[in-house]
Amino acid sequence: MEVILLQRIGHLGQMGDVVSVRDGYARNYLLPQKMALRANKENLAQFEAQRVQLEANNLEQKKEAEAIGEKLAGQSFIAIRQAGDTGQLYGSVSPRDISDVITEGGFTIARRQVVLERPIKELGLHDVTISLHPEVSVQVMINVARTQDEAERQAQGEDVTVIKDEAIELETFDPDAEEHGGSYDAEESSEEARE
Structure with missing residues (x-):
């Protein structure tokens, strides 16, 4: 289906361009959203009569979008x-x-x-x-x-998704430690494991 674009559409063209699109895309999206008109003599004449007004509206909307964009950018x-x-x-x-x-x-x-x-x-x-x-x-x-x-x-730059693999150290019981009634000493067990 041939349509007249009433505004710039990134992948189709500029305002006023007559482009060919699939029927479903035109009927279900472009026409109901008032982004395009069917390309016929009546609509071409209507578009040309309203072109100045449409361009003015587009320019105003662009200025408003730029003002909002300045506040929103980088948020x-x-x-x-x-x-x-x-x-x-x-x-x-x-x-x-x-x-x-x-x-x-x-x-x-x-x-x-x-x-x-x-x-x-x-x-x-x-x-x-x-x-x-x-x-x-x-x-x-x-x-x-x-x-x-x-x-x-x-x-702050911290990676919270990393699961840290903590080395499991073998601990040995030290019966000579009197203060706590015996204790585990991880350092000795790791030294013994290395020998």
């Missing part, structure tokens, strides 16, 4: 999730979760504005792109942690 938000000892999440952090966390932080973001290349499925710090306008995108940091304390430690 860090914490998402608390359950995870295993290795840092693997029980589930994932979705665009809806990210938009909810950012909205709780004082910015109004719709889930369709969150651009994720792949789902977030592990603890840690993750860069996420927020598309405020087709021409304005900013990066935010999503700190995925099990607790608030863990999130603070991650923000």
Whole structure:
């Protein structure tokens, strides 16, 4: 289906371009969202009559998005999730979760504005792109942690997902230690183990 774009769409083109898209994409997304019109003589004439107004609206929306982007860029938000000892999440952090966390932080973001290349499925710090306008995108940091304390430690650069293998030292009982009624001495047992 041929459509006239009413705004810039990253992978399709600029405002006013006549592009060919799949019928389902046009009927289910572009037309209901008022991002495009069917390309016919009447709609081309209507678009040309409204072009100046549409460009002015687009410019105004872009300025608003840039103002919000300046405040939002570089912000860090914490998402608390359950995870295993290795840092693997029980589930994932979705665009809806990210938009909810950012909205709780004082910015109004719709889930369709969150651009994720792949789902977030592990603890840690993750860069996420927020598309405020087709021409304005900013990066935010999503700190995925099990607790608030863990999130603070991650923000300082500590890796909370590493399971430290502690060497198990063999301990021997020292019956000559009178103070405690006998004691375990790990140093002697490790020296004996080396010999």
